[in-house]
Amino acid sequence: MTIHQEDLRQLQQQQDERGRTDSGLAVGEGRMGQLVPSLRIESAAASSLQAAPRAVPIPVPPVAGHRFLIYKQDPTVTQLGVRLTYVPTVVLNGPADARLTTSLAGVTPVARNAGGDFVFTANSPQFDCAHTFAVVRQALSMYERHNGGNPIPFAWNVGGNTDRLTVNPRAGVGANAFYSRTGKALSFLHFVPQGQPPANVVFTCRSFDIVAHETGHAILDGLKPGWLGAGNNPQTGGLHESFGDITAIFLALAQPDQAEALVALTKANLHDKSFLPAVAEEFGKALGLPFGLRNADNDLKLSEVSNQVHAISQVFTGAVYDILADVHVFEMARQRRTKDPAVVLIEVAHALCKLVFDAIVAAPAVGAKYVDVANKMLQISAGRGDPAIYRTFIRNRFAVREITLAATPLRDLMSGQMNMTDADYTGDGQDVTELEAADEHSASLRAEQDRSRCCGTMQMPEYQVVDARKLEKRGELGNDDILRHEIDELRRAFDK
Numbered sequence: 001m002t003i004h005q006e007d008l009r010q011l012q013q014q015q016d017e018r019g020r021t022d023s024g025l026a027v028g029e030g031r032m033g034q035l036v037p038s039l040r041i042e043s044a045a046a047s048s049l050q051a052a053p054r055a056v057p058i059p060v061p062p063v064a065g066h067r068f069l070i071y072k073q074d075p076t077v078t079q080l081g082v083r084l085t086y087v088p089t090v091v092l093n094g095p096a097d098a099r100l101t102t103s104l105a106g107v108t109p110v111a112r113n114a115g116g117d118f119v120f121t122a123n124s125p126q127f128d129c130a131h132t133f134a135v136v137r138q139a140l141s142m143y144e145r146h147n148g149g150n151p152i153p154f155a156w157n158v159g160g161n162t163d164r165l166t167v168n169p170r171a172g173v174g175a176n177a178f179y180s181r182t183g184k185a186l187s188f189l190h191f192v193p194q195g196q197p198p199a200n201v202v203f204t205c206r207s208f209d210i211v212a213h214e215t216g217h218a219i220l221d222g223l224k225p226g227w228l229g230a231g232n233n234p235q236t237g238g239l240h241e242s243f244g245d246i247t248a249i250f251l252a253l254a255q256p257d258q259a260e261a262l263v264a265l266t267k268a269n270l271h272d273k274s275f276l277p278a279v280a281e282e283f284g285k286a287l288g289l290p291f292g293l294r295n296a297d298n299d300l301k302l303s304e305v306s307n308q309v310h311a312i313s314q315v316f317t318g319a320v321y322d323i324l325a326d327v328h329v330f331e332m333a334r335q336r337r338t339k340d341p342a343v344v345l346i347e348v349a350h351a352l353c354k355l356v357f358d359a360i361v362a363a364p365a366v367g368a369k370y371v372d373v374a375n376k377m378l379q380i381s382a383g384r385g386d387p388a389i390y391r392t393f394i395r396n397r398f399a400v401r402e403i404t405l406a407a408t409p410l411r412d413l414m415s416g417q418m419n420m421t422d423a424d425y426t427g428d429g430q431d432v433t434e435l436e437a438a439d440e441h442s443a444s445l446r447a448e449q450d451r452s453r454c455c456g457t458m459q460m461p462e463y464q465v466v467d468a469r470k471l472e473k474r475g476e477l478g479n480d481d482i483l484r485h486e487i488d489e490l491r492r493a494f495d496k
Contacts (some may be wrong), residue, residue, distance in 0.1 A: 066091045067117040068134035069127065072258055074207045074282040077275045079261055082122045087137055091118070095133040099140065099151070101164045102129045103185075123206070125170065132169040132205045136186065139215040139251050146354040155181050155221045156476045165218055169205035175286070177204045178456025179217040181228075181463075182477045186214050187456070193286035202286050209248040209280045209292075216247030217457045226366040228457075229468025230449050234307040235369045237449045237458065239360070241313035244455070245279050246320055246356065249296060252276060253349035260342040268332060268341045270325040271297060277321060296321040302402040307443060308450040309458055316370050319397045324352050326393040326420070333421045355380060366468045369445060370403045371437040378433040387423035388431050395432060404435040 065088035072080035093109040094102045095118055102108050107125045112118060118130035144152055154165055163184055171187035179186050188205035192198055204210045220243045221228055227236050252258045253276070266272035275281065278292035287293070294310070298318040305311040328348045335344050359376035378391050396413045399406035408427040412418040419425050437445070451458040462482050463471070470481070480487060 063088070063090065064116060065089060066112065067115075067119060068095075068130050069119045069122065070131040070134050071122075071206055071208055072255065073252070073275050074209060074280065075123075076282045076285060079265065079275065080258060083257065084119070085134055085138070085255070087134055089137075089141075091133075091137075095130055096164070097137070098162070099154075099164055100133060100136055100167060102133050102167045102169070104129055104168070104170055123203075128169040128203060128205050129167075132167050132188065132211055135208055135211040135251075136165075136167055136215045138254070139212050139247055140219060142251055142254050142353070143219055143247075143357060146357040152219055153222045153474075154184070154218060155225045155471075155474050156184060157222070158474045161476070170203065174456075175202075175204075175283075176456040176459075177210050177214050178460060179214050179221065180457075180460050181221060181471075182460075182479070182482070186211075186218060188214070189456075191286075196286075202282055204283065207280050207282060208252070209245075210283065212248035212251045213244035213279070213455070214457065216244035217455075219247070220244075220360070223361055224363070224365065224368070225474045226468045226472030227368060228463040229366070229466065229471045230451065230464045231468045232367055232449065233369065234309065234312050234444050234447060234449045235316075236367060237309035237451065238312040238316055238444075239368055239370070239373065241309050241455070241458070242316040242320070243360065245294060245296060245313065245317045246353075248279060249276060249321070249324075250349055250353040253346060254353075256342065256346060259346045259349075263341045263345060268328075268345070270321075270328055297325075300401070302438070302442060302444050306450060307447050308452060310455070312444055315401050315403065316373075319401045319403065320352075320356060322397045323393050324349065326397070327352060327390060329420050330387070330389055330393075330423075334423075351386075365472050369437065370398070371435060374398045374404055375433070375435055378435070382431070382433050389420075389423055389425045391431055391433065392426050395435065396427075398435070399438070402438045405438050407432040407435055 065086055067084050067086055069082055070085050071077075072083050072085075089097060091097050091112075093111045095110060096102060102110070104125060108129055110118065110120075110126045110129045118134070120126040120130055140152070144150065154163070156163055166183070166185040168185055168187040170190060172189050173191060174189035175191040177186070177188045188203070188210070190201050190203040190205075192201055217228075217240060220240055226232075227240055230237075253262075262270075262274055262276055266274050270276065277295055277297035278284070279296060280293040281291075284290075284292035284294075294314055294317070296314075296317045298314055298321075300315050300318055302312070302315055305315060328345060331344050331348050332341065339347075355377055356373075358380050359373045362376045362380070363372045374394065377394050381390050381394065392408070395404070395406070395408055396410060398404045399410060400413065408430055410427075412427055439445075451464070457463070462477050465485065466477065466481055471477075
């Protein structure tokens with residue numbers, strides 16, 4: 001619709017007349033200070049807030065999005081704190097959209113404000129609902145962009161089923177969080193750390209990392225529904241836990257303000273101490289750990305960890321983090337004169353996230369091993385025309401972790417004398433894209449999974465007792481599926 005100059009003047013006159021009798025609709029200058037600072041125009045006179053007439057109409061965006069106030073990391077990461085973020089899709093009161101809904105008794109549905117935004121006082125129940133929804137939505141959107149813009153089904157979205165994933169920001173008391181296929185839900189618990197006063201409650205829903213991690217479980221269960229079964233080898237369970245952690249890392253680097261803050265904090269050195277590799281800082285601090293629940297920037301090898309799924313996941317996560325840092329060094333050297341360092345970091349993370357995503361999609365449906373994903377990464381990287389040095393980084397980092405055999409020499413890596421600026425560097429001239437596992441008889445491939453200290457997702461009975469092949473078929477799970485073995489035994493007993 002086009003508004004001409006004369007029409008605009010008449011509309012302004014009508015609004016002025018209404019304002020004399022309907023003054024309650026206006027925000028007076030004296031009340032501007034009561035608005036959230038990020039939504040306030042400081043030192044602006046009331047008259048200056050009125051739109052000036054324009055001779056040429058201004059195009060309007062075809063679809064309006066919404067602003068959310070969220071923690072950009074954990075509440076304890078004060079460098080970032082609480083900031084506005086923008087979700088460029090339609091979100092209903094709840095918050096809810098076509099894929100997600102939010103549930104908190106006595107609080108939801110949470111309503112948008114007059115500007116269509118979900119902006120609430122930090123740490124209030126309404127804030128927890130909005131924050132948690134926004135982070136889940138951003139994680140899902142990130143992977144759907146890597147999926148060519150196509151929706152990623154949840155594990156139950158088959159045969160025309162469009163049931164949403166329910167987000168429960170305050171699901172109960174406990175030091176954990178979990179994803180459940182039977183409940184079609186993400187649930188975040190809260191707890192008081194041992195020895196702390198009752199007021200010092202840790203809400204897992206307020207952790208950007210924890211919310212992203214659990215969302216990673218839900219997304220991966222949609223992509224690889226057979227991987228959550230406890231009957232898989234320990235490395236398959238490790239891939240699930242690692243995917244949750246790298247989801248938190250890649251989602252952080254998909255946020256321009258986080259990427260810029262990281263570059264400034266570390267001087268673009270991803271191996272410098274920062275908030276990025278530390279997973280769930282507040283939770284880790286509550287448990288007395290110095291650097292979050294886990295550290296993605298680690299040097300762990302398969303021979304140095306147990307088959308406990310969280311422990312073994314850190315080996316894969318560490319390899320991916322080192323690859324990210326290596327590619328970033330190469331691209332910074334190549335593009336430092338043409339691009340801002342934060343832009344380089346965002347682009348490098350985006351490309352590596354897609355590479356890992358595509359490799360996981362191409363990996364086996366059940367029983368996936370670290371070497372399977374590593375080989376897919378090499379082959380996809382070559383197919384999309386990445387510089388050969390990318391694949392050198394991949395080969396080196398998986399080999400030094402004892403995941404794969406070293407198909408090319410590691411002497412340059414181990415001596416610290418690698419040429420990080422040569423796009424064609426391979427170490428010995430061979431660009432190998434098929435690697436063998438370092439040890440086919442490793443306990444990490446043959447023993448049973450240990451889920452004793454995992455996040456709540458791996459503790460769910462549905463993944464402990466339901467066969468991986470049954471999980472692989474997707475579809476809804478119910479109590480009868482969990483109790484199938486016992487029910488079949490009862491039928492046999494009662495059939496006599």
